Amino acid sequence: MARRGQRQSGATRTVPPRRRRVRDADNEGILPVLAKAVREVEAAVQRGSTQSSLRTKFQVVALLVREERARVKADKTAGDARRDEQLRRLDGVATILAKSAARDTSLLALLAEDAVVSEAAAALKRELLTSAGIEPAPEAAPIVEPTVTEVKPERRVVPQSVVSRQLANPFLAPDFSSAESRGPRQQQMRRLTGWELIGPLLKSFEYAAAASAGKSLPEPSVVRVPGGLELMRHQAQVVAAAAAGHRTFLLADEPGLGKTAQALLAAQAADAYPLLVVVPNVVKANWAREAALWTPNRTATVIHGDGDTIDGFADIVVVNYEVLDRHVGWLGDLGFRGMVVDEAHFIKNKKSQRSRNVLQLSERIRTRTPRPLLMALTGTPLINDIDDFRAIWQFLGWINEKAPGADLMESLEDIGLTPADPAFYPAARARVVDLGIVRRRKVDVAADIPARRIADLPVELDDAVGRSIREAERKLAEHLVARYRSALETRTSGSTIDGIDHDLVRQVAGWERADPTRPKIDENVFSLVRRIGKAKAGLAADYAAQLAHNVGKVVFFAKHIEVMDTAEELFADRGIQYSSIRGDQSAKKRQQNIDAFVNDPDVSIAVCSLLTAGVGLNLQVASNVVLAELSWTDAEQTQAIDRIHRIGQDEPVTAWRIIAAQTIDTRIAELIDSKAGLAAKALDGSDEDLSSSSDIQLEALVALLTNALEASR
Template sequence: MPSNGRRRTSGRNGTRSARQNDPAPLLPILARRVREVEAKSANGKVGPTNRTKFQVIALLVRSERARIKADESLSGGTRTELMKRLDGVATILARTAAQDTSLLSLLEPNGTPSAATQRMRLDWLLESGAELSEEERQIKAPEQRREEVVPEQLAAKQVVPVAVRARVRANPFLEPDLSRPADPEPVGYLSGWDLIDPLYRAFEQGAGGGAASMNLPPVPKIDRFSPPGLDLMPHQIQLLESVRRGHRTFLLADEPGLGKTAQAVIAASVADAYPMLAVVPNVVKINWSREVERWTPQRRVTVIHGDGRDMDAFADVFVVNYAILDRHLSWLSNLGFRSMVVDEAHFIKNLTSQRSQHVLSLAKRIRDREPTHNPLLMALTGTPLINDVEDFNAIWQFLGWTDGQQPSPRLTRRLEATGLTPADRGFYPQARAAVIDMGIVRRTKAAVAKDLPAKRVADLPVELDGEIGRSIRAAEHELGQRLVNRYLRMLEAREGGIPNNHEPDLELMRRVAQAELDSTSPTADGDNVFTMVRKIGQAKATLAADYAAQLVHSVGKVVFFAKHIDVMNTAERMLADAGLRTVSIRGDQTTTQRQAAIDAFQNDSDVSVAVCSLLAAGVGLNLHASSNVVLAELSWTAAEQDQAIDRVHRIGQEEPVTAWRILAAHTIDTKIAELIDAKQSLAARALDGSDEEIVSSDSVQLDALVHLMVQALEG
């Protein structure tokens, strides 16, 4: 790392520096920048640009500390004062990292920082008046590290099924190491620019009506993709034609119910990209196996359970669920996959989770070792954005479009072809188009399935009477008052105290709410936002089940969604007492049990209600034998609610779909429903080209607590 080069005889233009009498002109810059990063952290969001700032501050604090200690021209008092100011910056860094622990990895002193980090460091040094040599101005290429697919702590957990050993013995030349050196960093005019944040902003700004979907080839006159006896829809054929023409990376973000699994299964056949690895939620493993057999009957599929004792290692398609991926990393990374599909890809949006890290390391291994270095990679999700545009991050990394810090050389070349930089206003729509052309495919039901019936959400407010209703309203009031007291204490501690008739400081309220969320959890004792919502769900259980029973008698089969097991149990008891036969779909079932329940609901006319876990049954399932959904409890995200409804509203549905959302009137339940509806605009703007305003990316829980505080203040 180059030194600070504190020869302050001249500035950038050769004139005497205005700061030449300041013994540490860099310190005010560091103090200002660290406050900027701290402010972003307080909002619960530290994006790539501020992560780069954080790392630069840490590097400069370290080098500035060493310089001050070694500077013999400084008096003891001056040195002490400068070190005190540096310690203040370091304290803010530590406090910020405590709020976002993913920043801790940026404090590592070893290795060469990224080009963006080096560029920012250089700019700050020049701003401080430092005179640097040509060598010190050079941007060095980062060190390329070979990532191990299997972390050391998981090595002892690895299993190698007997069948896999047999496959290796049958072909000892199964997977030669064809690793290539990493692509060199682009040397074009955008080298050194921070491009990740502008790419996110390009999607946040929308497109004035343009949907986020790449241009696909027209539907060919001859359908060469549908197997005998089956017919693909035109939108499915268009994607497969793109695969036939050579495109190999896709974020397939079609709305739920438009046949993404079938497209992925046939894409592997079109690209001749076998063997294929499909990483899927446990709930859809059997469905994936059936889809492979249905759409590519000439191919063999195996589903990996547990330690893989019963798997077929000579299969063409390997289906594994996220939960057991960790014990199979070793052999999966060496089998020689030529394609990889991640189903419900929003499951990997949390980059700090083991699940995400395993998926990304496997994808990188496949990209590096596939003979053409161009494997078929597909991320399937109808809801790629849940809380924030940065939910794209992990998916883009899986597809090889970015490494999390900078775009891939291929994407960078597309951006440079625009002739613009992020400083140009016209850069953003063209940058959005460049990312879309990498392989984002988004079709809505309204656009491609015009014969699919309509979908609507109908709210049914219910009164919680009696003691349970009073206790819930009292608990809400008590929580709101407790948070307001904290807010007022913090406000009073500020200089000047609490102003008369002051407007609520929403930013301070959000900090109070975040502290409350950080100190509680869904399983915590005492009343908090989680326990209150659970109590509301329990209180609504009998009312929701009674309404479901009425629906059965008037419209036929019903799908009943709840979040908590006790609510599901209550509903099943009430429905049984009403003489209705039900099936249950829960997280603790085996895949065989779950599929048997689905088949019974779909095919048995005597089964009236499917009582489903919102989390366990909210993805991948086909329950279109019903056209009515009862949402007894609310999720915390619009995406989970939509996924649940789309178990019914999908290809094969012949009736208009109605989701009946049971809401407890005069409680926080109704506010949560409003917040969930507001979140819908995120995907509308980023993916579908709407000009709706994007709402705050903060969680629904946070906004709900702020609502309680505002109510308590007004009361």
């Protein structure tokens, strides 16, 4: 008994310390910090407070809950009881967040995966982690933005003729005489202080696309153009707006409506010389020709390579994206009063060198010149996502990296609303549009341009190559199924789903797309699509040859060199004269081939690279296009078709799309068509579902895996 009593007494003595250790552990770390913070959020919401500091704390708590939950689940050293207790406490914090968001629904936007984390939120997050005794992870090195530090390319040059120009006028200084003083107005801004606004502004084009995006333009005045040329009404309206003092334009007219002429004449109306024009390499010679055509009294020069042949005293300087890094230094100092960016969607990736160069030059010009003329030209402003607007707006000075520019901010303050108010979005969209978004469709402003249609031509791949492609597609599907089942077996969440887990299907497709390299080339979606293109090449070329024989000139588009080579061999064997327009040609050679197709009646077919010749060319001498290979975006396909469906076309246009039946080609074509509404939704006020931001490559893999899983059930 005594021994039992001693044992019981000993056991009793060990209980308090154990409980104290558990209680100490529970009061340490991030959990008590989160519990205190979320109670503060709850109390503030109950009081009706919607200050920016509350929103910041709400978002930071949500972020830390997610991170801590993931850490706890991955921690293999903790026992099951300890892990369950931590997850239970985290669920309690999440429940309070959910209740708070139910009271103030504007907080829900901060829970989105893509919600922007402001500097204030990042600072608060570090503060909470530090108070919990956790060392915050080191911050990633910030991306050097062009507004702060100049881009430093490997090699920069200053052409001798530019040196001569600088020496001829060494006292030229920046003109700030008409710069506005914004001090008093900035002091009055209070309502939107602390709000993150770039995200809501972008989303306003998604949520509030109830009307066509188009700035109100004045009725056109008489615009003098050289003899033999004619300016259409919609073109003259932009020129009139520039003459009236408007200085920033996102000119997003559909391809073929004469944006080049509008930009050149707007620069003339605004006296925006010298004028810098940044363009893709394939069209810079054409810009010089158009400048000589529409503004013959102004000299234009084109920068090639190091710029040894340019005219440093020219009024218009044309440079392509590829060599811009060599010249960004002296271009920023020349004193341009206007800048045009052609095919402006080329700068959508702000981390790219071309985008950073363009943004740096825009900032330099806006710093040195009061109210310069800035024009972004693109027929396809949205390639993948609404976020593609961001770089273009920054080029125009409407926004900076973190917030709206001064003019836009004043305009948004005048609305009297915040992003928490549903009415903010249509009103904000209208204010952005009024800064200079101009979007006209052919059907609205150029009724004399005939209609166009896309006709699909399914072709059967019945030979050995076709069988090989179908076998490769089957192997890819089997590989995806194996990856799906492996992920299903190793998942740790414990949840089960009857039938196909479509969320997991998308995850597996995403993994495959991110790392498509497989031991066998047949098991790679990109190489599979390329093989399909090669297999269709002969059939597509044969159809183009038939069209050329029956209806006249034809434009043949392909993505890969092998497809172009196959087509050209077939045309040569049949004695059909053709012009080849490729990316590896010199500008002179490419222009010669374009001129041959346009002017020589014996040249029947233009064989064009989809990526090289899909922008900036006028090939309206033809009315039929053959698309031998499919694009990954509708925008790329549309650009190709619009090489012939443009002003000057007097016949209906047909694009013949060659599709390999019973292959993934068919599904890709369906996806392209289903996701063609992005620009229409954001700019034209279409009611189409805004789904073009989805990646067609990902969706194709999702469809392939889903079909394979359904077939195996």
